[in-house]
Amino acid sequence: MNYLLGLSRQIDRLNQHTGRLANIMILLSCLISAGNALLRYGFNLSDNWPLELQWYMFAVAVMFGASYTFQRNEHVRVDLIYGNVSERAQHWIDIFGIVVFLLPSTILFTWLAWDSLFMPSWRILEQSGNSGGLPRYPIKLVVPLGFAFLTLQGISELIKRFAALKGLVRIESKYERPVQ
Numbered sequence: 001m002n003y004l005l006g007l008s009r010q011i012d013r014l015n016q017h018t019g020r021l022a023n024i025m026i027l028l029s030c031l032i033s034a035g036n037a038l039l040r041y042g043f044n045l046s047d048n049w050p051l052e053l054q055w056y057m058f059a060v061a062v063m064f065g066a067s068y069t070f071q072r073n074e075h076v077r078v079d080l081i082y083g084n085v086s087e088r089a090q091h092w093i094d095i096f097g098i099v100v101f102l103l104p105s106t107i108l109f110t111w112l113a114w115d116s117l118f119m120p121s122w123r124i125l126e127q128s129g130n131s132g133g134l135p136r137y138p139i140k141l142v143v144p145l146g147f148a149f150l151t152l153q154g155i156s157e158l159i160k161r162f163a164a165l166k167g168l169v170r171i172e173s174k175y176e177r178p179v180q
Contacts, residue, residue, distance in 0.1 A: 001162075001163060001166065001168060004159045004163075005159060005160075005163055005168070005169065007156070007159065008155075008156040008159040008160055008163075011152045011153060011155065011156035012071055012156055014149070015067040015068050015070075015071050015149055015152070015153050015156075016068065016071070018064040018065070018067055018068055018149050019064070019065060019067075019069075019071070019072075021060065021064055022060065022061040022062075022064045022065035023061075023065075025057040025058070025061040025064075026057075026058075026061050028057055029054050029057040029058055029061070032050050032053060032054050032057070033054055035050070036050045036051065036054070047132050048128070048130040048131060048132045048133045049132050049133060049134055052128055052130065052133050052134045053134060056134065056139045056142075059139055060139075060142050062146070063142050063143060063145065063146025063147075063149075064142070064145075064146055066146060066150050067146070067149035067150045067152070067153040068153075070154070070157065071156070071157070073171075073172070081093075087171075088165065091161045091164050091165050091171070092165075094157065095158060095161050095162070098154050098157055098158050098161070099158070102150075102154045103151060103154050103155070103158075106147050106148075106150045106151040106154060107151055109144075109147040110147040110148045110151060111144075113140075113143040113144035113147055114144040117140050117143055117144070118140045118144055121136055122137045122140075122141075124137075125137055126140070
């Protein structure tokens with residue numbers, strides 16, 4: 001179990017970096033948006049690449065931020081029973097959700113995004129259809145990578161939940177019941 005907890009820490013460290021990158025992308029996207037608005041309305045200058053770069057950065061923020069959000073246990077939950085059960089039962093609910101829903105879907109989406117989205121784009125070195133636009137194939141790599149990071153974080157969370165059931169770690173839970 002110590003080896004698995006070490007693996008979990010490595011995955012957590014990786015996804016802390018993806019979370020930082022997501023934060024930086026949000027900031028840069030805002031700056032580009034403001035700069036683009038200034039150029040467009042202040043100087044009557046515009047181009048397509050800043051707009052495309054903005055949505056590229058937003059895509060990175062969303063796809064890479066998902067695994068970091070999962071690591072911090074800050075995803076939205078549908079609370080039917082979770083808030084009314086013991087911590088041990090919450091761990092079992094999390095394990096069930098990770099094994100039955102998260103891992104199968106993220107593994108499938110990683111494979112589909114790689115095979116059906118990124119690789120066809122990479123093979124033809126897909127470019128934007130807009131004049132002055134950016135290449136499309138690099139941003140399409142973000143989708144399978146984002147799902148792969150989320151898959152890895154799911155494995156890390158699974159390890160931590162089993163370790164918590166054995167009393168080896170304590171899961172920091174920020175779960176708050178919704179306002180009734």
